[in-house]
Amino acid sequence: xxxxxxxxxxxxxxxxxxxxxxxxxxxxxxxxxSIANDWRTVYVSLSDxxxxxxxxxxxxxxxxxDCVGNVVSSQSFVSFGYAMPPMGNDVIINEVLFxxxxxxxxxxxxxNRSDRIIDLRFLRLSTYKNDGSxxxxxxxxxxxxxxxxxxxxxxxxxxxxxxxxxYCPHPxxxxxxxxxxxxxxxxxxxxxxxxxxxxxxxxxxxxxxxxLLKSTEGVSLxxxxxxxxxxxxxxxxxxxxxxxxxxxGYKNSSYSDNIKEISYFEVxxxxxxxDNDGYxxxxxxxxxxxxxxxxxxxxVYNVTGKRLQTLVNNQLLxxxxxxxxxxxxxxxxxxxxxxxxxLIEYWNLDGKVERVKKTCTLAIKFK
Numbered sequence: 001x002x003x004x005x006x007x008x009x010x011x012x013x014x015x016x017x018x019x020x021x022x023x024x025x026x027x028x029x030x031x032x033x034s035i036a037n038d039w040r041t042v043y044v045s046l047s048d049x050x051x052x053x054x055x056x057x058x059x060x061x062x063x064x065x066d067c068v069g070n071v072v073s074s075q076s077f078v079s080f081g082y083a084m085p086p087m088g089n090d091v092i093i094n095e096v097l098f099x100x101x102x103x104x105x106x107x108x109x110x111x112n113r114s115d116r117i118i119d120l121r122f123l124r125l126s127t128y129k130n131d132g133s134x135x136x137x138x139x140x141x142x143x144x145x146x147x148x149x150x151x152x153x154x155x156x157x158x159x160x161x162x163x164x165x166x167y168c169p170h171p172x173x174x175x176x177x178x179x180x181x182x183x184x185x186x187x188x189x190x191x192x193x194x195x196x197x198x199x200x201x202x203x204x205x206x207x208x209x210x211x212l213l214k215s216t217e218g219v220s221l222x223x224x225x226x227x228x229x230x231x232x233x234x235x236x237x238x239x240x241x242x243x244x245x246x247x248x249g250y251k252n253s254s255y256s257d258n259i260k261e262i263s264y265f266e267v268x269x270x271x272x273x274x275d276n277d278g279y280x281x282x283x284x285x286x287x288x289x290x291x292x293x294x295x296x297x298x299x300v301y302n303v304t305g306k307r308l309q310t311l312v313n314n315q316l317l318x319x320x321x322x323x324x325x326x327x328x329x330x331x332x333x334x335x336x337x338x339x340x341x342x343l344i345e346y347w348n349l350d351g352k353v354e355r356v357k358k359t360c361t362l363a364i365k366f367k
Contacts, residue, residue, distance in 0.1 A: 050082035083119035101218030107156035173249035240278030253278030274327030
């Protein structure tokens with residue numbers, strides 16, 4: 001059984017006609033059982049069960065009218081499917097605006113990285129209380145919203161304000177929540193819950209922003225890659241100035257899909273320009289070890305041999321991971337144009353220290 005929802009009360013003369021609707025994948029209507037009292041919802045029984053992971057299409061084959069005469073044109077369509085509750089890491093936190101500009105509102109963008117359609121009525125948006133306990137959270141979509149594979153969705157209390165302040169090419173990728181957790185302007189925790197099970201968690205801090213920004217007000221933090229861990233500071237970056245400092249409802253300006261498996265250490269891109277324009281703003285230092293237990297320190301040098309920054313100091317590593325350099329050196333200043341050397345020292349429990357050098361080039365765009 002499915003329910004077909006309209007945004008306005010409808011004239012009912014054609015709503016009970018099975019020929020008004022056409023489903024994809026040879027799906028047929030058995031009976032149209034009823035129309036809701038508000039004239040906005042039609043309840044339909046299907047002749048076959050929906051198959052999970054298939055995206056169906058419902059097309060209106062006749063011209064429909066709402067109660068004031070507005071038209072729902074023939075061949076209007078909507079996609080749907082058999083939606084499932086989210087499992088761990090099906091839905092991830094992808095972008096957070098926690099310090100909005102004057103007159104603005106917070107938003108949290110989520111992303112479906114699974115191959116399943118997710119029913120957002122099972123999802124709650126939460127945080128930690130002042131006493132350290134976890135809040136029960138706010139229901140994202142009480143009546144249900146289907147989040148399709150590889151789809152973005154923006155959660156906020158006032159979508160119209162977010163769409164007024166930022167470029168939003170997909171206004172359909174917004175959910176208006178009646179209430180929102182309190183996310184402080186300097187630091188806090190964004191939590192996605194299914195019941196009381198944590199689906200994803202992101203502890204943010206204003207220091208995670210690009211350090212040369214004049215102000216972080218109205219600037220969102222964007223996730224760099226879906227496959228990297230959420231709680232990895234190197235997996236987040238300020239949204240680029242070229243997109244207006246946020247990308248609600250579509251691909252992040254900081255996104256990078258270069259996560260290929262490597263042996264030990266690799267640096268990419270070799271040429272980067274940390275100007276916060278959304279293109280090669282950071283240089284990645286990726287690593288991969290055959291077993292856990294390695295530690296590493298990473299230092300940044302210029303070509304004259306002067307140490308400029310300690311990027312990592314005696315840090316215990318996962319078997320695979322990434323570090324990011326944004327071109328900032330000690331003193332919180334931007335490095336000048338030129339070639340830089342990463343001296344990487346790493347060792348395991350045996351205590352044998354290995355050293356490797358990798359290079360990158362910092363460039364600027366000429367106007």
